[in-house]
Amino acid sequence: MKRSGLICFFFILFFSVSRAQTSEDHVxxxxxxxxxxxxxxxxxxxxxxxxxxxxxxxxxxIYSRPHLNGRVIVGGLLQYGxxxxxxxxxxTEIEFFREVSISGKKxxxxxxxxxxxxxxxxxxxxxxxxxxxxxxxxxxxxxDIVHADVPVQQSSEYAEALSITFEKSTTGCNLALVWDKIKxxxxxxxx
Amino acid sequence: MFKDRSAFLxxxxxxxxxxxxxxxxxxxxxxxxxxxxxxxxDDVNPFxxxxxxxxxxxxxxxxxxxxxxxxxxxxxxxxxxIYSRPHRQGRAIFGKLLKFGxxxxxxxxxxTEIDFFKDVxxxxxxxxxxxxxxxxxxxxxxxxxxxxxxxxxxxxxxxxxxxxxxFEIPVTKTxxxxxxxxxxxxxxxxxxxLIMTWDDVMARLPIKFTENNN
Numbered sequence: 001m002k003r004s005g006l007i008c009f010f011f012i013l014f015f016s017v018s019r020a021q022t023s024e025d026h027v028x029x030x031x032x033x034x035x036x037x038x039x040x041x042x043x044x045x046x047x048x049x050x051x052x053x054x055x056x057x058x059x060x061x062i063y064s065r066p067h068l069n070g071r072v073i074v075g076g077l078l079q080y081g082x083x084x085x086x087x088x089x090x091x092t093e094i095e096f097f098r099e100v101s102i103s104g105k106k107x108x109x110x111x112x113x114x115x116x117x118x119x120x121x122x123x124x125x126x127x128x129x130x131x132x133x134x135x136x137x138x139x140x141x142x143x144d145i146v147h148a149d150v151p152v153q154q155s156s157e158y159a160e161a162l163s164i165t166f167e168k169s170t171t172g173c174n175l176a177l178v179w180d181k182i183k184x185x186x187x188x189x190x191x
Numbered sequence: 192m193f194k195d196r197s198a199f200l201x202x203x204x205x206x207x208x209x210x211x212x213x214x215x216x217x218x219x220x221x222x223x224x225x226x227x228x229x230x231x232x233d234d235v236n237p238f239x240x241x242x243x244x245x246x247x248x249x250x251x252x253x254x255x256x257x258x259x260x261x262x263x264x265x266x267x268x269x270x271x272x273i274y275s276r277p278h279r280q281g282r283a284i285f286g287k288l289l290k291f292g293x294x295x296x297x298x299x300x301x302x303t304e305i306d307f308f309k310d311v312x313x314x315x316x317x318x319x320x321x322x323x324x325x326x327x328x329x330x331x332x333x334x335x336x337x338x339x340x341x342x343x344x345x346x347x348x349x350x351x352x353x354x355x356x357x358f359e360i361p362v363t364k365t366x367x368x369x370x371x372x373x374x375x376x377x378x379x380x381x382x383x384x385l386i387m388t389w390d391d392v393m394a395r396l397p398i399k400f401t402e403n404n405n
Contacts, residue, residue, distance in 0.1 A: 030276060030371050034245030037273070037301060039343070045301045049348035057343050062248070062273065065241065090248060090256045132268050134256035163238040178238050 033066040033088035033161075040166035040173045040188075058173065058190055060095045061114070064088035065161040073180045078118045083126075085136040086114045086177070087162065093131060100172065100190045102127070103148040112145060116184075122149050125175075125186050148186055155183040244277040244299035244372075251376035251383045251398075269400060272305045272325070272385065274298035275346075276371045284390035289329055294337075296346030297327045297387065298372065303346065305338070311382070312399040314358050323355065327387070327394075333359050334387075334394045362394045 039045065040059040047053040066088045071077050078084050086092045092114040100107050111131045117124040129143040155178050162179045166188075175186040250256065250271045258264035277299040282288050289295045297303045305325045311318050322342050326349055328335040341353040365388060372389040382399040 028247075028249075028373060028375060030245055030278075031247065034241060035248060035273075036239065036242060036246055038239065045343055045345040048343060049345045060343075062246075132250070132256055132259060132271075134260040137260045157238070159238055161241050165239050176238070 031064065031089060033064040035062065035064045035089070036164075037062050038165045040168075042166055042168075056097050058097060058100070059166060059175075059188065060097075061092065061164050061166075061175070062090075062095075063092040063114075063162070063164050064090065065163070067161045068180060074118075074120070074182065080119055081117065083136050083139055084116045084118050086116050086164070089134070091131070091133045091135060091138075092164075094127065094175070098190065100188050102146050102186065102188055105146045107145060115139060120152070122151050123184050124149050125184070150184055150186050153183040153185065155181050157181075242275060242300060244275040246273065246275045246300070247374075248273045249375045253376055253378070267308045269309055269383070270305065270307045270311065270376070270398070272303065272374050272376075273301075274303040274372075274374050275300040276373070277389075278371045279368070279390055285329055285392050286331065291330050292328065294349045294351070295327045295329055296349065297325055297374070298346060301346060302326070302341070302344045302349075303374075304342065305385075310401055312401060313356070313396065316356055316358075317401075318356065324349075329362075329392075331362075333361050335359055336394075336396055358396065360394050360396055362392050365391050365393050367391075 038061050039057050041047060041053065041057065044053065044057040044060075064087045066077075068077075093111055094114050095111045096107060096109045098109050107127065112127040112129065113131055113133060115126040115128060115136055117126070125148045127145040128139065129145055130138055130140060157178075158181055159178045162177070164175065164177050166173045167176045167185070169187060172188050172190040175188060177184040177186075248271060251269045252258060252264055255264055255268040255271075275298045285291070302324045303326065304322060306322050307318055307320050310320050318338065324339040324341055324344060326337050326339060326346075328337070336358045337351075337354050338356040339349070339351070339353050340355055341350045344350070368391050369388050373387070375386050376383045376398075377386055377395075379397060382397065385396040385398060387394045387396070
């Protein structure tokens with residue numbers, strides 16, 4: 001008696017779960033690695049609506065945020081010496097709203113795709129002209145704009161999901177990437 | 192034997208019940224302050240917490256980046272929309288959470304952005320290539336869709352002085368409830384439609400392409 005009650009309960013549970021999953025199957029599901037956006041100046045859209053800024057933003061990144069889910073990134077998820085798309089799903093896009101410079105090279109305003117080559121002690125950050133693509137599958141070296149080598153730092157705090165933000169620096173800003181306990185900081189100059 | 196098994200099942204049931212209770216408690220305790228009052232999922236990340244309403248991006252041609260990867264598309268897409276996806280979480284949306292006749296940001300967090308990479312036409316009005324904020328004024332039977340020039344803004348504060356175009360479109364009822372607000376393009380006669388759907392409401396904004404850019 002008790003047992004059949006329990007079986008009933010599981011049936012109801014199963015049906016409610018499967019119903020919930022099928023109710024929106026004709027529209028795209030929410031991504032496992034959700035997309036996010038970061039501006040420089042940091043939180044620019046909020047500053048703008050609070051009338052705390054009148055200048056245009058300098059940079060913006062649109063990226064998807066994979067989670068560790070118990071995996072390790074170094075030498076695990078990310079293979080040394082291999083190209084990494086610095087995100088998930090749609091290729092990670094960085095946009096400059098004015099001319100900036102990276103590694104002493106002038107970068108005209110516009111949209112670029114970001115890639116990285118990961119190594120134990122340094123990462124090579126790549127800006128590439130081919131936009132609106134998926135992952136790193138279309139990578140074409142000939143369309144690279146700049147290569148910048150940056151050292152790997154240990155982050156003081158742990159990040160479960162890939163995080164890319166901009167931090168103010170003395171010459172402009174740094175593109176700050178944190179994932180797991182690793183931090184990468186790419187200097188972008190615009191002063 | 193039978194006794195053992197039912198004890199085992201009981202343990203599973205209690206675990207599930209406790210897990211459910213836990214989730215409810217979290218829902219009431221950790222509420223994000225600055226925006227949508229719904230469940231906060233990630234407290235762990237000190238740099239940039241994961242948004243409750245995750246951002247998403249839709250292209251036309253549909254899935255352009257994937258088509259490009261597989262060689263089925265080249266050149267530049269026609270348009271794309273970048274928006275955040277609030278979810279219902281048991282709330283009634285239209286006429287309740289969103290008041291009829293009041294502007295709604297068509298998303299969450301950052302103002303929803305639509306980029307036209309080419310000139311297009313909406314309801315016989317030419318829309319110049321460029322970046323716009325798109326928002327909505329919902330009514331029971333129609334939506335007013337607004338293109339606005341106040342780009343890079345946060346969605347909650349709409350500056351209607353910067354409205355550029357306004358279009359009225361009918362709404363329809365959907366057969367099932369959509370949990371996450373969804374914006375997606377669909378191929379249509381002489382162009383595409385921007386489909387916007389949430390809860391039990393769906394609206395379509397027809398967008399025409401002028402030349403051979405479809």
